[in-house]
Amino acid sequence: xxxxxxxxxxxxxxxxxxxxxxxxxxxxxxxxxxxxxxxxxxxxxxxxxxxxxxxxxxxxxxxxxxxxxxxxxxxxxxxxxxxxxxxxxxxxxxxxxxxxxxxxxxxxxxxxxxxxxxxxxxxxxxxxxxxxxxxxxxxxxxxxxxxxxxxxxxxxxxxxxxxxxxxxxxxxxxxxxxxxxxxxxxxxxxxxxxxxxxxxxxxxxxxxxxxxxxxxxxxxxxxxxxxxxxxxxxxxxxxxxxxxxxxxxxxxxxxxxxxxxxxxxxxxxxxxxxxxxxxxxxxxxxxxxxxxxxxxxxxxxxxxxxxxxxxxxxxxxxxxxxxxxxxxxxxxxxxxxxxxxxxxxxxxxxxxxxxxxxxxxxxxxxxxxxxxxxxxxxxxxxxxxxxxxxxxxxxxxxxxxxxxxxxxxxxxxxxxxxxxxxxxxxxxxxxxxxxxxxxxxxxxxxxxxxxxxxxxxxxxxxxxxxxxxxxxxxxxxxxxxxxxxxxxxxxxxxxxxxxxxxxxxxxxxxxxxxxxxxxxxxxxxxxxxxxxxxxxxxxxxxxxxxxxxxxxxxxxxxxxxxxxxxxxxxx
Numbered sequence: 001x002x003x004x005x006x007x008x009x010x011x012x013x014x015x016x017x018x019x020x021x022x023x024x025x026x027x028x029x030x031x032x033x034x035x036x037x038x039x040x041x042x043x044x045x046x047x048x049x050x051x052x053x054x055x056x057x058x059x060x061x062x063x064x065x066x067x068x069x070x071x072x073x074x075x076x077x078x079x080x081x082x083x084x085x086x087x088x089x090x091x092x093x094x095x096x097x098x099x100x101x102x103x104x105x106x107x108x109x110x111x112x113x114x115x116x117x118x119x120x121x122x123x124x125x126x127x128x129x130x131x132x133x134x135x136x137x138x139x140x141x142x143x144x145x146x147x148x149x150x151x152x153x154x155x156x157x158x159x160x161x162x163x164x165x166x167x168x169x170x171x172x173x174x175x176x177x178x179x180x181x182x183x184x185x186x187x188x189x190x191x192x193x194x195x196x197x198x199x200x201x202x203x204x205x206x207x208x209x210x211x212x213x214x215x216x217x218x219x220x221x222x223x224x225x226x227x228x229x230x231x232x233x234x235x236x237x238x239x240x241x242x243x244x245x246x247x248x249x250x251x252x253x254x255x256x257x258x259x260x261x262x263x264x265x266x267x268x269x270x271x272x273x274x275x276x277x278x279x280x281x282x283x284x285x286x287x288x289x290x291x292x293x294x295x296x297x298x299x300x301x302x303x304x305x306x307x308x309x310x311x312x313x314x315x316x317x318x319x320x321x322x323x324x325x326x327x328x329x330x331x332x333x334x335x336x337x338x339x340x341x342x343x344x345x346x347x348x349x350x351x352x353x354x355x356x357x358x359x360x361x362x363x364x365x366x367x368x369x370x371x372x373x374x375x376x377x378x379x380x381x382x383x384x385x386x387x388x389x390x391x392x393x394x395x396x397x398x399x400x401x402x403x404x405x406x407x408x409x410x411x412x413x414x415x416x417x418x419x420x421x422x423x424x425x426x427x428x429x430x431x432x433x434x435x436x437x438x439x440x441x442x443x444x445x446x447x448x449x450x451x452x453x454x455x456x457x458x459x460x461x462x463x464x465x466x467x468x469x470x471x472x473x474x475x476x477x478x479x480x481x482x483x484x485x486x487x488x489x490x491x492x493x494x495x496x497x498x499x500x501x502x503x504x505x506x507x508x509x510x511x512x513x514x515x516x517x518x519x520x521x522x523x524x525x526x527x528x529x530x531x532x533x534x535x536x537x538x539x540x541x542x543x544x545x546x547x548x549x550x551x552x553x554x555x556x557x558x559x560x561x562x563x564x565x566x567x568x569x570x571x
Contacts, residue, residue, distance in 0.1 A: 013283060028303065044057070049320055069082045069086060094140040105147070108149060144178075161367065163222075205381075210257065212330050213234060214264065221271040231273040235275055238265070240365050243372055246288045249351070250406065370405065405522060416492050419465065426451040434479075445569060468563050472549050477560055483539065
């Protein structure tokens, strides 16, 4: 990809300016359009097909690249005449080529990108279409309003379709109901600290920024209305979830969207709903973009299915060849014109160490030495209908900690940052997480260990856990209640290519290192430090974990007692 020379006067750290973002969008679009169908209705990118099938995947290629093109041309600048090609694709696609929108079907997802793209380019694309073509496009889009979304951020796909139809003078009771329904659900999903659960339950991840905030906040901004999501509050914590190298926190699903994680920061700058300075906002988004461009995320100019390069474990069953192009959402930054402070302010770097507790979602942010760690005592991705004892382990949500420099191990390998109990040969997983609070430098939770289908739960067995941090040190305390005779406890630390440290403080009697042959998104193979102990009844176990560095000499045993008194034993 050909980029302009870096500008280190305006952007001392990254060298990137608005011109680099424009050039990146152009490069991604040029590469993707080499795979367009003759009628331009599909962009059939190479790679493994998704479970939705190749026609849906081709629509995804059209829709997600259209979103990037729309942000790129939203000020009327279309030097490559891309909108003409997207108009032809829309005509053919809604004329019978695209798959129909159905209940919980992938075309519903893509309808939002099509609708938002049409809204952003309305004077140059939609308004130039024959009325007959507009009618057919409306009929296809309205399928999103008349079918059932998945019970999470998907409600903002019909919301976005409805917003475009209203903007195009085609609103009615159906569009108003779709928008009202989504906003009512969003209010119910709010837990505080600027964070929403992605649907009922406790699923906190990057969908907060690139969906739950982005769609309604951008709609309000384009309409000239006040932003009513808690975007400003969200960015107070979210901006910490990037490493000094630009890596977003590796946490939650759909991480192949890569620098889409920066879209919330860009959206805040564009709408003015941000606590961050323009220079700091640009540093965060450009540093994230540079992180991936410098780490083999492109194959033949295309975003690959993975993290750095291709990485199967980063994917979900719904991931298809064009899925990574939700990264297009980061180009929302281009809605800020060349004279906007986001682009004219000198880049401002803020990488200082910091700890922040988030009691709403039950998370603890630990930023030290350029790496951000997130200690998870509140996010589990368990849906209410799945019940207390769902047994499917989800590495992207169930681990006790995540970071910007390590990825969780595969569910087929030893679990990192995990406490498991082994009872009569069955190993437990952590699913439903019940937060107990987060304050200052600690966060706490409890869960009932869940075993496989032959032994779903041990009556009375419960684990209370608390994590406290000082600098780069992590004190992890687990109180096991009701362990039957013969139970073995196993605690693991960070999965890295170089050994991280996990040192027993109380109760642990064994120590070993395990390997994760499938590695993580950051390394092809990983070592996982492990502590073991035989437990029975009620037992308190404690250890100190360090990702990079050594364990400090301190009275850790006394810190355990103090921590328990302030958290699990507090009145």
